[in-house]
Amino acid sequence: MRKTNSVSWVRMVLAFAAVLMVAGPGLVLAGGGTSAYAPKSSIIIGPGSVAHSGAASYVLRVTYTDGSVLDNPAGTVFPSPTPGGGTIDSAGSYVAPATGIKDKISASYSNASVTTQASKFITLTP
Secondary structure, three states: OHHHHHHHHHHHHHHHHHHHHHHOHHHHHOOOOOOOOOEEEEEEEOOOEEEOOOEEEOEEEEEEOOOOEEEOOOOOEOOOOOOOOOEEOOOOEEEOOOOOOEEEEEEEEEEOOEEEEEEEEEEEEO
């Protein structure tokens, strides 16, 4: 009976060693290291023109290193006011200035110690 227990123990150790050999460093890094959910790129989605004093909605579309895509993930920052005098809130709701020809909105997002940024020029129309 003692021999059977030691054989089972040896089999478990060998099975664990086989898992480590197959998984390699990936198994060790699964709990730490670089995140599979780090942002890779971003783009601002929304209209290219807005009437003076008009409103529009914009989203920051973030693509992650694992291929997933999210719109306005928590932590997205839209700086306001914009260089052209418009305003934009954290949800991407933009209000154009009453005058001007162009405006520019920007957004950034950080996760897993990686920051991605995007900008979009908007034509202002009377």
